[in-house]
Amino acid sequence: MAVYTQVSEQEVIQCLKNYDIGTLVMLKGIAQGVENSNFLLKTTSGQYILTLYEKRVDPQELPWYLDLMGHLVKNGVSCPLPVQDKRGNALTVLAGRPAAIVTFLEGKETSEITPDHCFALGKAIAKLHKAGEGFEQYRKNNVGPDSWLGLLEKITGLGHDDLVQEIKPVLMDILAQWPTDQEQLPTGQIHADIFPDNVFFKDNQLSGFIDFYFACTDLLAYDLAIALNAWCFTEDGQCLTNCVQALIAGYETIRPLTEIEKKYFSVLNMGAALRFLLTRLHDWIHTPSTALVTPKDPKPYLYRLRYHQTLNLVANG
Numbered sequence: 001m002a003v004y005t006q007v008s009e010q011e012v013i014q015c016l017k018n019y020d021i022g023t024l025v026m027l028k029g030i031a032q033g034v035e036n037s038n039f040l041l042k043t044t045s046g047q048y049i050l051t052l053y054e055k056r057v058d059p060q061e062l063p064w065y066l067d068l069m070g071h072l073v074k075n076g077v078s079c080p081l082p083v084q085d086k087r088g089n090a091l092t093v094l095a096g097r098p099a100a101i102v103t104f105l106e107g108k109e110t111s112e113i114t115p116d117h118c119f120a121l122g123k124a125i126a127k128l129h130k131a132g133e134g135f136e137q138y139r140k141n142n143v144g145p146d147s148w149l150g151l152l153e154k155i156t157g158l159g160h161d162d163l164v165q166e167i168k169p170v171l172m173d174i175l176a177q178w179p180t181d182q183e184q185l186p187t188g189q190i191h192a193d194i195f196p197d198n199v200f201f202k203d204n205q206l207s208g209f210i211d212f213y214f215a216c217t218d219l220l221a222y223d224l225a226i227a228l229n230a231w232c233f234t235e236d237g238q239c240l241t242n243c244v245q246a247l248i249a250g251y252e253t254i255r256p257l258t259e260i261e262k263k264y265f266s267v268l269n270m271g272a273a274l275r276f277l278l279t280r281l282h283d284w285i286h287t288p289s290t291a292l293v294t295p296k297d298p299k300p301y302l303y304r305l306r307y308h309q310t311l312n313l314v315a316n317g
């Protein structure tokens, strides 16, 4: 359930007077999603998504996300376009929360992941990375490597000792192996949450990306590693190698990985698995049972981490 803040039709009717997108036809809360309150908004000019930003999104960072989406659309990426009001502002306030209206993206999450989907995804990620090139504003990755020890501390001493003891040395090893700035891996604007629920397909063709609220400026190959973890494993941790090959092959049709990216790809994969393991564990432990959302299961990311770790150990002797 992802409608944390209710907004009345009256408020939306009033708000729409500031825009050039017609008048209200229908407003409906959307159950999916975990971060923000989302509504399907139908007006006399078409369908839109109204998002009320909740506490986990820093209001100061909203212009960055909205500007990035605008930049990507302008550069050929299919993703929601923030709608500007008559004064040129994409941000407004509704029910006391920062809010934005974005264009509706056709399609939906694929119900079955095949190598063909992964090939198309790889290509689309590389296009997204290329399109981000002219967007100069920087946003730090708030859930990057320098946050991982802090996340581990927040789950320490709360009844998961075996898991914490398993994770800690792996985390330290990943940090020791992580590429430094001197290695100069290509960086740019990354989506950083390329999970199947954030990529839409229509008529079996990839129709675009949604949910840019973890996007940031970071290593491009790390974005690919996040997608690889999210798309190319079964829930019990078996790697779907055909999907991995297709994802990377699709990516490289647009942006071949550099030798240095290939060298570090194994540790980037471990880091991507660890990042989602830690945030899921954190939410698993700290989300009150009365909360509206069900926290996501951390175990699939523990299995992925173990898989990458085994490969990494073999590669490093």
Ligand SMILES: Nc1ncnc2c1ncn2[C@@H]1O[C@H](COP(=O)(O)OP(=O)(O)O)[C@@H](O)[C@H]1O
Pocket (backbone or CB within 6 Å): 002, 030, 032, 033, 034, 035, 036, 037, 038, 049, 080, 102, 103, 104, 105, 106, 197, 210, 211, 212, 213
């Ligand atoms: N631009 C869009 N076009 C179509 N549907 C969207 C769009 N944005 C969000 N949605 C719908 O809203 C749901 C939740 O959006 P999402 O951005 O993932 O929320 P959250 O940030 O809360 O996780 C999506 O699964 C999708 O059904």
Ligand SMILES: N[C@@H](CCOP(=O)(O)O)C(=O)O
Pocket (backbone or CB within 6 Å): 033, 034, 035, 193, 195, 197, 198, 211, 276, 279, 280, 296
């Ligand atoms: N993709 C993350 C959680 C973020 O949720 P989203 O609904 O904003 O994509 C995970 O699976 O852990």
